Amino acid sequence: MSGLSVAIRRKAFSGAGVLGEIVFTLAPGERAALIGPSGVGKSTLLSLIAGFGGEFDGRVGRPPGRVAMVFQTPRLLPWRTLAENVALPPGSGGMDRARALLAEMGLADAADLHPERVSLGMQRRAALARALAVEPSLLILDEPLVSLDPEGAAAMRRLLVAVLDRTGATALISTHDRREALALADRVLELGGRPARLTGDRPSPLDRKARRDPEAVEAAHRRLFAEGG
Ligand SMILES: Nc1ncnc2c1ncn2[C@@H]1O[C@H](COP(=O)(O)OP(=O)(O)OP(=O)(O)O)[C@@H](O)[C@H]1O
Ligand SMILES: [Mg+2]
Structure with a gap:
């Protein structure tokens, strides 16, 4: 049984392809970060996975239980x-x-x-x-740390990790910050191109304890993403 299985063939808005073939699975309890530049299709992909995205070609297999999504804007x-x-x-x-x-x-x-x-x-x-x-057994978070000041982002990140530790939910978290991805996730998925597809799928080099250390995150970032950014 998987926590989440995604096999998207194509998603278009008004005939313009935004997502191409995107296939991956997450094990139960696994935490993946979804990274990629602004406009690449992260929010579109997360909404499809959560079941809010309208029509698309392909299929998404969600785990038993509830799915919850936190949108990029809080929507209270x-x-x-x-x-x-x-x-x-x-x-x-x-x-x-x-x-x-x-x-x-x-x-x-x-x-x-x-x-x-x-x-x-x-x-x-x-x-x-x-x-x-x-x-929720599956928690989908769209840029939970964006436009927070560094202290607010660090506090929110600690809270998120504590919540995931406590609930054991499978999680998919988008960010355009690679350091945040390394600090939060077991695995880093990268979207690129148009229509977007997976251009990277890397296991985190840091275990859950190590990634609480900002210096370890920084070192991993240098090793994995040598081109900077
Ligand atoms: N409802 C919609 N109708 C038409 N086009 C859309 C719609 N939603 C998204 N798009 C387009 O799909 C593309 C991907 O948008 P999306 O919001 O998924 O990107 P993103 O990676 O989440 O960007 P950001 O990092 O800025 O949040 C963009 O070109 C966007 O204009
Ligand atoms: Mg977005």
Whole structure:
């Protein structure tokens, strides 16, 4: 049994091919980063895998259980508080569990605020709490660390790793930052070209403990991506 099996042949918007042949599987509990330049098709691929992407040629085999996706923009309902947003998905366990999850994300004091009253980083954490509320077996995260300041990104990364350690979910996480990929994932998938296909599939040289060390991440980045960037 696999955690996720992806066999996409083609995805087009208005006849223009965006994704070409993309085939890979993730083992249960495996964490993969999806890297590639802006506009290459990362969000498109993640949405297809999550089941939100509309029509495409190919197939996606998802693991038993729930699938949750955290979108690139947090997509919280503006007229509901953070706790109400987290309690919204069917099967999320209601307001008490929403508050507990928000507290785990460092948002205990913000639970009753509306999204517009909190920072982007806090909205991101609330969106992550909402995804976790359904206890997904597959967690899809679209650029969870983008446009956060370095401290906010580091805190969010630690939180993400802790959540993945605790839940054991299979995870697919897009980023355009290769260092983030190495700090988060067991495996780094790279998208390139148009229509996009997999141009790289590398196991991380760092085990889960080693990748908590920023210097180890930096050294691995130099070894793997010698051309810089
Ligand atoms: N709904 C849509 N209709 C038409 N074209 C789309 C749609 N969604 C995405 N595209 C196009 O598909 C391509 C891939 O977009 P996508 O958002 O998947 O890239 P990305 O790798 O996630 O980029 P970024 O790193 O900036 O988030 C782009 O050329 C984009 O304009
Ligand atoms: Mg994107």
